[in-house]
Amino acid sequence: MIQLSVIWDVSPRIVDLGGIEVRWYGLLFAMAFFASYILLSKLFKKEGIKIEVLDKLTIYILVGTIIGARLGHVLFYQPDYYLKNPLEVLMIWEGGLASHGAAIGILLAVWMFVRKTKRNAWWVLDRLVIAVPMAGAFIRGGNLMNSEIYGGPTSLPWGFQFVRDFPADTPLSMIPASHPTQIYEALGYLLIAAILLVIYFRKNGAPAHGFIFGLFLVLLFFVRFMIEFIKNPQVDFEKTMAINMGQILSLPFIIAGLVIIYFSMRKKQVI
Numbered sequence: 001m002i003q004l005s006v007i008w009d010v011s012p013r014i015v016d017l018g019g020i021e022v023r024w025y026g027l028l029f030a031m032a033f034f035a036s037y038i039l040l041s042k043l044f045k046k047e048g049i050k051i052e053v054l055d056k057l058t059i060y061i062l063v064g065t066i067i068g069a070r071l072g073h074v075l076f077y078q079p080d081y082y083l084k085n086p087l088e089v090l091m092i093w094e095g096g097l098a099s100h101g102a103a104i105g106i107l108l109a110v111w112m113f114v115r116k117t118k119r120n121a122w123w124v125l126d127r128l129v130i131a132v133p134m135a136g137a138f139i140r141g142g143n144l145m146n147s148e149i150y151g152g153p154t155s156l157p158w159g160f161q162f163v164r165d166f167p168a169d170t171p172l173s174m175i176p177a178s179h180p181t182q183i184y185e186a187l188g189y190l191l192i193a194a195i196l197l198v199i200y201f202r203k204n205g206a207p208a209h210g211f212i213f214g215l216f217l218v219l220l221f222f223v224r225f226m227i228e229f230i231k232n233p234q235v236d237f238e239k240t241m242a243i244n245m246g247q248i249l250s251l252p253f254i255i256a257g258l259v260i261i262y263f264s265m266r267k268k269q270v271i
Contacts, residue, residue: 004157005177009164012146024145032138033062036131043127047205057113057124064109065102072101076245077234099136099224100249106132122209129216130196133189136220140189144182151179151230179230188223192216210264217257221250 014022037058044054074082074089076098082089110128114121143149147162159177166175196212228246241248 005159005161006180007172008144008147008160008162008180010145010147011164025142028138028142028145032135033058035138036135039131039134040127043130043200043205053117053119056117057128060109060113061106061128064105064107064112066105068105068108069097069099069102072098072104076101076249097139098249100246100253103253120209122213125213126207126210127200127212129213130193130200132216133193133196133220137186137189137193140182140186144180144186149182149234150232151181151184151227152232153177154179154230178232181227181231184227185223188227189220192219192223195219208264208267210260214257214260214264217253218261219257221253221257225250225254 010024012023012025014024014027016022037054040054040058041051044051070089106128110121110124113119114124140149147164150160150162153159153176155177156179158180160180161172161175161177163170163172163175196216199207199212199215225247228244228250231244231246233244234246
């Protein structure tokens with residue numbers, strides 16, 4: 001029986017300009033913010049909000065996302081390593097961003113933004129999270145180009161053999177086909193973005209405060225929770241855990257999302 005699989009041997013570097021590297025991860029990370037900005041600009045225009053407001057929000061979110069995602073990975077997954085190699089905390093182009101840290105960073109950024117601009121926090125969050133899953137899909141594309149954060153062995157025909165994650169002299173027959181969980185997550189995130197966008201337009205841009213944000217938390221972190229079952233452990237200590245760190249960190253967000261949806265549907269303020 002012939003085992004079908006995708007041989008994945010893509011370099012994470014697009015080009016090396018005399019020591020200055022341009023990587024797929026960095027490019028896709030930048031594209032995530034660009035695509036999100038375009039989408040949000042359409043929503044802001046629909047509601048008659050000045051683009052200057054979005055420009056200011058984008059700066060807050062960009063800083064919050066990068067700092068939160070990086071510190072989330074450092075603190076939740078590899079604190080011992082980065083304590084010994086503190087300068088590597090800054091090397092985000094090599095990967096190592098945690099979505100849970102990014103979520104915390106974005107929430108803090110929104111809190112700072114609404115304090116500065118006096119805008120309603122739910123209004124900001126309900127629109128912002130429509131773009132977040134789309135951005136997440138781009139970033140998972142970067143993980144794919146880095147041959148990282150993939151799943152366990154599979155016999156399915158779309159399994160990927162991540163060649164670059166093995167020594168150069170490893171025979172292809174010795175490299176197992178694995179679940180391309182980066183693609184699974186990206187597709188899940190795009191579906192979530194579509195669902196949230198449909199709800200937004202069906203409510204003519206005026207959903208109950210907090211409903212879209214709550215639904216986003218439930219859907220996105222449920223997808224993350226389920227896909228973790230077929231992912232390889234990111235760090236050694238996860239190998240002995242019944243549910244891994246990604247799943248543990250997802251549960252509070254799912255619960256918070258359900259609570260927000262409940263109060264939103266009852267038209268009560270939750271903050």
